[in-house]
Amino acid sequence: MRCEIPILLRCCFCFPLRYGLLVWAYLKQISSISFSTVMIIKLCHDYYRIQASGAVISSLIILLMILDIAFNVLFIISAHKKDYKKMRIFYRYSIAVLCLNVAIVGFCIAMYAYYVYVAPIMIIFIWSFMVPTLVMIIVMVFLQGYLIILVRSEFIKLKNNSQFEFVNHGADEKCTANLDFVKEIPGTV
Structure with missing residues:
Protein backbone atom coordinates (compact mmCIF):
# COMPACT_ATOMS: atom_id res chain seq x y z
CA MET A 1 0.00 0.00 0.00
CA ARG A 2 1.41 3.32 -1.02
CA CYS A 3 0.72 6.58 0.75
CA GLU A 4 1.33 10.01 -0.72
CA ILE A 5 2.97 12.53 1.58
CA PRO A 6 1.07 15.81 1.39
CA ILE A 7 2.70 18.98 0.14
CA LEU A 8 1.74 21.80 2.47
CA LEU A 9 1.59 25.42 1.38
CA ARG A 10 1.29 26.94 4.85
CA CYS A 11 3.07 26.44 8.17
CA CYS A 12 0.69 25.83 11.09
CA PHE A 13 -2.19 26.38 8.63
CA CYS A 14 -1.83 30.17 8.64
CA PHE A 15 1.75 31.38 8.02
CA PRO A 16 3.53 31.32 4.66
CA LEU A 17 5.63 28.18 4.45
CA ARG A 18 9.13 29.65 4.31
CA TYR A 19 8.53 32.31 6.96
CA GLY A 20 6.87 29.79 9.26
CA LEU A 21 9.83 27.45 8.87
CA LEU A 22 12.22 30.30 9.64
CA VAL A 23 10.31 31.18 12.82
CA TRP A 24 10.25 27.51 13.78
CA ALA A 25 14.01 27.21 13.12
CA TYR A 26 14.85 30.29 15.17
CA LEU A 27 12.69 29.11 18.09
CA LYS A 28 14.28 25.67 17.91
CA GLN A 29 17.73 27.24 17.77
CA ILE A 30 17.06 29.38 20.85
CA SER A 31 15.75 26.38 22.79
CA SER A 32 18.69 24.20 21.72
CA ILE A 33 21.24 26.81 22.75
CA SER A 34 19.54 27.42 26.11
CA PHE A 35 19.23 23.67 26.82
CA SER A 36 22.89 23.11 25.89
CA THR A 37 23.96 25.98 28.12
CA VAL A 38 22.00 24.58 31.06
CA MET A 39 23.45 21.10 30.49
CA ILE A 40 27.02 22.43 30.29
CA ILE A 41 26.59 24.51 33.46
CA LYS A 42 25.05 21.55 35.28
CA LEU A 43 27.82 19.22 34.12
CA CYS A 44 30.54 21.67 35.21
CA HIS A 45 28.86 22.38 38.55
CA ASP A 46 28.22 18.73 39.46
CA TYR A 47 31.29 17.25 37.75
CA TYR A 48 32.83 15.76 40.90
CA ARG A 49 29.54 14.28 42.12
CA ILE A 50 28.50 12.62 38.85
CA GLN A 51 29.44 9.01 38.23
CA ALA A 52 31.31 8.07 35.08
CA SER A 53 28.21 6.76 33.30
CA GLY A 54 26.31 9.97 34.11
CA ALA A 55 29.16 12.10 32.79
CA VAL A 56 29.28 10.07 29.58
CA ILE A 57 25.52 10.38 29.06
CA SER A 58 25.60 14.12 29.79
CA SER A 59 28.52 14.59 27.41
CA LEU A 60 26.69 12.62 24.71
CA ILE A 61 23.57 14.77 25.16
CA ILE A 62 25.65 17.94 24.90
CA LEU A 63 27.37 16.62 21.77
CA LEU A 64 24.01 15.80 20.16
CA MET A 65 22.70 19.25 21.05
CA ILE A 66 25.75 20.91 19.46
CA LEU A 67 25.15 18.80 16.34
CA ASP A 68 21.51 19.91 16.37
CA ILE A 69 22.60 23.56 16.66
CA ALA A 70 24.91 23.14 13.66
CA PHE A 71 22.17 21.61 11.52
CA ASN A 72 19.73 24.33 12.60
CA VAL A 73 22.23 26.95 11.44
CA LEU A 74 22.51 25.11 8.12
CA PHE A 75 18.71 25.08 7.81
CA ILE A 76 18.39 28.79 8.65
CA ILE A 77 21.01 29.66 6.04
CA SER A 78 19.37 27.46 3.41
CA ALA A 79 15.92 28.93 4.12
CA HIS A 80 17.19 32.50 3.85
CA LYS A 81 19.14 31.82 0.65
CA GLN A 163 14.46 24.61 -12.59
CA PHE A 164 12.76 27.64 -14.21
CA GLU A 165 14.87 29.14 -16.98
CA PHE A 166 14.49 31.09 -20.17
CA VAL A 167 15.83 29.81 -23.46
CA ASN A 168 16.34 32.11 -26.39
CA HIS A 169 15.48 30.05 -29.43
CA GLY A 170 15.76 33.07 -31.71
CA ALA A 171 19.52 32.70 -31.90
CA ASP A 172 19.24 29.04 -32.87
CA GLU A 173 17.71 29.78 -36.29
CA LYS A 174 19.83 28.88 -39.27
CA CYS A 175 19.57 30.56 -42.60
CA THR A 176 20.92 28.76 -45.62
CA ALA A 177 20.93 29.89 -49.19
CA ASN A 178 22.19 28.31 -52.38
CA LEU A 179 23.64 30.87 -54.70
CA ASP A 180 24.63 30.09 -58.23
CA PHE A 181 27.13 32.54 -59.56
CA VAL A 182 26.61 33.38 -63.18
CA LYS A 183 29.64 34.79 -64.91
CA GLU A 184 27.62 36.88 -67.31
CA ILE A 185 25.36 39.56 -65.95
CA PRO A 186 22.06 39.68 -67.87
CA GLY A 187 21.04 42.93 -69.43
CA THR A 188 18.94 45.28 -67.49
CA VAL A 189 15.43 45.94 -68.69
Missing part, protein backbone atom coordinates in the same frame (compact mmCIF):
# COMPACT_ATOMS: atom_id res chain seq x y z
CA LYS A 82 16.46 29.48 -0.79
CA ASP A 83 19.12 26.81 -1.33
CA TYR A 84 17.33 23.50 -1.75
CA LYS A 85 20.56 21.44 -1.71
CA LYS A 86 21.42 22.48 1.84
CA MET A 87 17.79 22.10 2.83
CA ARG A 88 17.93 18.50 1.58
CA ILE A 89 20.81 17.83 4.00
CA PHE A 90 18.70 19.16 6.88
CA TYR A 91 15.75 17.07 5.63
CA ARG A 92 17.82 13.89 5.82
CA TYR A 93 19.12 14.87 9.25
CA SER A 94 15.54 15.40 10.44
CA ILE A 95 14.58 11.92 9.25
CA ALA A 96 17.53 10.46 11.19
CA VAL A 97 16.45 12.36 14.33
CA LEU A 98 12.89 11.09 13.87
CA CYS A 99 14.16 7.50 13.66
CA LEU A 100 16.24 8.07 16.81
CA ASN A 101 13.19 9.43 18.66
CA VAL A 102 11.08 6.45 17.58
CA ALA A 103 13.82 4.10 18.81
CA ILE A 104 13.84 5.90 22.17
CA VAL A 105 10.05 5.54 22.43
CA GLY A 106 10.38 1.83 21.68
CA PHE A 107 13.12 1.48 24.30
CA CYS A 108 11.04 3.30 26.94
CA ILE A 109 8.01 1.12 26.24
CA ALA A 110 10.13 -2.03 26.37
CA MET A 111 11.73 -0.93 29.62
CA TYR A 112 8.34 -0.17 31.13
CA ALA A 113 6.98 -3.57 30.03
CA TYR A 114 10.07 -5.26 31.47
CA TYR A 115 9.57 -3.63 34.88
CA VAL A 116 5.85 -4.48 34.84
CA TYR A 117 6.65 -8.13 34.17
CA VAL A 118 9.73 -8.59 36.38
CA ALA A 119 9.12 -6.29 39.32
CA PRO A 120 5.62 -4.81 39.48
CA ILE A 121 6.52 -2.93 42.66
CA MET A 122 9.07 -0.88 40.65
CA ILE A 123 6.21 0.77 38.72
CA ILE A 124 5.54 2.96 41.75
CA PHE A 125 9.10 4.32 41.63
CA ILE A 126 9.49 4.76 37.87
CA TRP A 127 5.94 5.94 37.11
CA SER A 128 6.71 9.58 37.91
CA PHE A 129 9.82 9.43 35.72
CA MET A 130 8.62 7.26 32.87
CA VAL A 131 5.24 8.76 31.95
CA PRO A 132 6.38 12.40 31.50
CA THR A 133 9.42 11.25 29.55
CA LEU A 134 7.34 9.05 27.28
CA VAL A 135 4.74 11.77 26.69
CA MET A 136 7.45 14.33 25.90
CA ILE A 137 9.18 12.01 23.44
CA ILE A 138 5.89 11.12 21.70
CA VAL A 139 5.10 14.84 21.31
CA MET A 140 8.61 15.36 19.92
CA VAL A 141 8.03 12.54 17.40
CA PHE A 142 4.83 14.17 16.14
CA LEU A 143 6.43 17.64 15.96
CA GLN A 144 9.48 16.23 14.17
CA GLY A 145 7.21 14.43 11.69
CA TYR A 146 5.30 17.66 11.01
CA LEU A 147 8.58 19.54 10.58
CA ILE A 148 9.77 16.91 8.10
CA ILE A 149 6.60 17.32 6.04
CA LEU A 150 7.01 21.12 6.07
CA VAL A 151 10.68 20.97 5.10
CA ARG A 152 9.90 18.47 2.34
CA SER A 153 7.19 20.78 1.01
CA GLU A 154 9.56 23.76 0.96
CA PHE A 155 12.33 21.61 -0.53
CA ILE A 156 10.06 20.48 -3.39
CA LYS A 157 8.81 24.02 -3.96
CA LEU A 158 12.37 25.41 -4.12
CA LYS A 159 13.56 22.58 -6.34
CA ASN A 160 10.71 23.12 -8.80
CA ASN A 161 11.25 26.90 -8.84
CA SER A 162 14.99 26.58 -9.37
Whole structure:
Protein backbone atom coordinates (compact mmCIF):
# COMPACT_ATOMS: atom_id res chain seq x y z
CA MET A 1 0.00 0.00 0.00
CA ARG A 2 1.41 3.32 -1.02
CA CYS A 3 0.72 6.58 0.75
CA GLU A 4 1.33 10.01 -0.72
CA ILE A 5 2.97 12.53 1.58
CA PRO A 6 1.07 15.81 1.39
CA ILE A 7 2.70 18.98 0.14
CA LEU A 8 1.74 21.80 2.47
CA LEU A 9 1.59 25.42 1.38
CA ARG A 10 1.29 26.94 4.85
CA CYS A 11 3.07 26.44 8.17
CA CYS A 12 0.69 25.83 11.09
CA PHE A 13 -2.19 26.38 8.63
CA CYS A 14 -1.83 30.17 8.64
CA PHE A 15 1.75 31.38 8.02
CA PRO A 16 3.53 31.32 4.66
CA LEU A 17 5.63 28.18 4.45
CA ARG A 18 9.13 29.65 4.31
CA TYR A 19 8.53 32.31 6.96
CA GLY A 20 6.87 29.79 9.26
CA LEU A 21 9.83 27.45 8.87
CA LEU A 22 12.22 30.30 9.64
CA VAL A 23 10.31 31.18 12.82
CA TRP A 24 10.25 27.51 13.78
CA ALA A 25 14.01 27.21 13.12
CA TYR A 26 14.85 30.29 15.17
CA LEU A 27 12.69 29.11 18.09
CA LYS A 28 14.28 25.67 17.91
CA GLN A 29 17.73 27.24 17.77
CA ILE A 30 17.06 29.38 20.85
CA SER A 31 15.75 26.38 22.79
CA SER A 32 18.69 24.20 21.72
CA ILE A 33 21.24 26.81 22.75
CA SER A 34 19.54 27.42 26.11
CA PHE A 35 19.23 23.67 26.82
CA SER A 36 22.89 23.11 25.89
CA THR A 37 23.96 25.98 28.12
CA VAL A 38 22.00 24.58 31.06
CA MET A 39 23.45 21.10 30.49
CA ILE A 40 27.02 22.43 30.29
CA ILE A 41 26.59 24.51 33.46
CA LYS A 42 25.05 21.55 35.28
CA LEU A 43 27.82 19.22 34.12
CA CYS A 44 30.54 21.67 35.21
CA HIS A 45 28.86 22.38 38.55
CA ASP A 46 28.22 18.73 39.46
CA TYR A 47 31.29 17.25 37.75
CA TYR A 48 32.83 15.76 40.90
CA ARG A 49 29.54 14.28 42.12
CA ILE A 50 28.50 12.62 38.85
CA GLN A 51 29.44 9.01 38.23
CA ALA A 52 31.31 8.07 35.08
CA SER A 53 28.21 6.76 33.30
CA GLY A 54 26.31 9.97 34.11
CA ALA A 55 29.16 12.10 32.79
CA VAL A 56 29.28 10.07 29.58
CA ILE A 57 25.52 10.38 29.06
CA SER A 58 25.60 14.12 29.79
CA SER A 59 28.52 14.59 27.41
CA LEU A 60 26.69 12.62 24.71
CA ILE A 61 23.57 14.77 25.16
CA ILE A 62 25.65 17.94 24.90
CA LEU A 63 27.37 16.62 21.77
CA LEU A 64 24.01 15.80 20.16
CA MET A 65 22.70 19.25 21.05
CA ILE A 66 25.75 20.91 19.46
CA LEU A 67 25.15 18.80 16.34
CA ASP A 68 21.51 19.91 16.37
CA ILE A 69 22.60 23.56 16.66
CA ALA A 70 24.91 23.14 13.66
CA PHE A 71 22.17 21.61 11.52
CA ASN A 72 19.73 24.33 12.60
CA VAL A 73 22.23 26.95 11.44
CA LEU A 74 22.51 25.11 8.12
CA PHE A 75 18.71 25.08 7.81
CA ILE A 76 18.39 28.79 8.65
CA ILE A 77 21.01 29.66 6.04
CA SER A 78 19.37 27.46 3.41
CA ALA A 79 15.92 28.93 4.12
CA HIS A 80 17.19 32.50 3.85
CA LYS A 81 19.14 31.82 0.65
CA LYS A 82 16.46 29.48 -0.79
CA ASP A 83 19.12 26.81 -1.33
CA TYR A 84 17.33 23.50 -1.75
CA LYS A 85 20.56 21.44 -1.71
CA LYS A 86 21.42 22.48 1.84
CA MET A 87 17.79 22.10 2.83
CA ARG A 88 17.93 18.50 1.58
CA ILE A 89 20.81 17.83 4.00
CA PHE A 90 18.70 19.16 6.88
CA TYR A 91 15.75 17.07 5.63
CA ARG A 92 17.82 13.89 5.82
CA TYR A 93 19.12 14.87 9.25
CA SER A 94 15.54 15.40 10.44
CA ILE A 95 14.58 11.92 9.25
CA ALA A 96 17.53 10.46 11.19
CA VAL A 97 16.45 12.36 14.33
CA LEU A 98 12.89 11.09 13.87
CA CYS A 99 14.16 7.50 13.66
CA LEU A 100 16.24 8.07 16.81
CA ASN A 101 13.19 9.43 18.66
CA VAL A 102 11.08 6.45 17.58
CA ALA A 103 13.82 4.10 18.81
CA ILE A 104 13.84 5.90 22.17
CA VAL A 105 10.05 5.54 22.43
CA GLY A 106 10.38 1.83 21.68
CA PHE A 107 13.12 1.48 24.30
CA CYS A 108 11.04 3.30 26.94
CA ILE A 109 8.01 1.12 26.24
CA ALA A 110 10.13 -2.03 26.37
CA MET A 111 11.73 -0.93 29.62
CA TYR A 112 8.34 -0.17 31.13
CA ALA A 113 6.98 -3.57 30.03
CA TYR A 114 10.07 -5.26 31.47
CA TYR A 115 9.57 -3.63 34.88
CA VAL A 116 5.85 -4.48 34.84
CA TYR A 117 6.65 -8.13 34.17
CA VAL A 118 9.73 -8.59 36.38
CA ALA A 119 9.12 -6.29 39.32
CA PRO A 120 5.62 -4.81 39.48
CA ILE A 121 6.52 -2.93 42.66
CA MET A 122 9.07 -0.88 40.65
CA ILE A 123 6.21 0.77 38.72
CA ILE A 124 5.54 2.96 41.75
CA PHE A 125 9.10 4.32 41.63
CA ILE A 126 9.49 4.76 37.87
CA TRP A 127 5.94 5.94 37.11
CA SER A 128 6.71 9.58 37.91
CA PHE A 129 9.82 9.43 35.72
CA MET A 130 8.62 7.26 32.87
CA VAL A 131 5.24 8.76 31.95
CA PRO A 132 6.38 12.40 31.50
CA THR A 133 9.42 11.25 29.55
CA LEU A 134 7.34 9.05 27.28
CA VAL A 135 4.74 11.77 26.69
CA MET A 136 7.45 14.33 25.90
CA ILE A 137 9.18 12.01 23.44
CA ILE A 138 5.89 11.12 21.70
CA VAL A 139 5.10 14.84 21.31
CA MET A 140 8.61 15.36 19.92
CA VAL A 141 8.03 12.54 17.40
CA PHE A 142 4.83 14.17 16.14
CA LEU A 143 6.43 17.64 15.96
CA GLN A 144 9.48 16.23 14.17
CA GLY A 145 7.21 14.43 11.69
CA TYR A 146 5.30 17.66 11.01
CA LEU A 147 8.58 19.54 10.58
CA ILE A 148 9.77 16.91 8.10
CA ILE A 149 6.60 17.32 6.04
CA LEU A 150 7.01 21.12 6.07
CA VAL A 151 10.68 20.97 5.10
CA ARG A 152 9.90 18.47 2.34
CA SER A 153 7.19 20.78 1.01
CA GLU A 154 9.56 23.76 0.96
CA PHE A 155 12.33 21.61 -0.53
CA ILE A 156 10.06 20.48 -3.39
CA LYS A 157 8.81 24.02 -3.96
CA LEU A 158 12.37 25.41 -4.12
CA LYS A 159 13.56 22.58 -6.34
CA ASN A 160 10.71 23.12 -8.80
CA ASN A 161 11.25 26.90 -8.84
CA SER A 162 14.99 26.58 -9.37
CA GLN A 163 14.46 24.61 -12.59
CA PHE A 164 12.76 27.64 -14.21
CA GLU A 165 14.87 29.14 -16.98
CA PHE A 166 14.49 31.09 -20.17
CA VAL A 167 15.83 29.81 -23.46
CA ASN A 168 16.34 32.11 -26.39
CA HIS A 169 15.48 30.05 -29.43
CA GLY A 170 15.76 33.07 -31.71
CA ALA A 171 19.52 32.70 -31.90
CA ASP A 172 19.24 29.04 -32.87
CA GLU A 173 17.71 29.78 -36.29
CA LYS A 174 19.83 28.88 -39.27
CA CYS A 175 19.57 30.56 -42.60
CA THR A 176 20.92 28.76 -45.62
CA ALA A 177 20.93 29.89 -49.19
CA ASN A 178 22.19 28.31 -52.38
CA LEU A 179 23.64 30.87 -54.70
CA ASP A 180 24.63 30.09 -58.23
CA PHE A 181 27.13 32.54 -59.56
CA VAL A 182 26.61 33.38 -63.18
CA LYS A 183 29.64 34.79 -64.91
CA GLU A 184 27.62 36.88 -67.31
CA ILE A 185 25.36 39.56 -65.95
CA PRO A 186 22.06 39.68 -67.87
CA GLY A 187 21.04 42.93 -69.43
CA THR A 188 18.94 45.28 -67.49
CA VAL A 189 15.43 45.94 -68.69
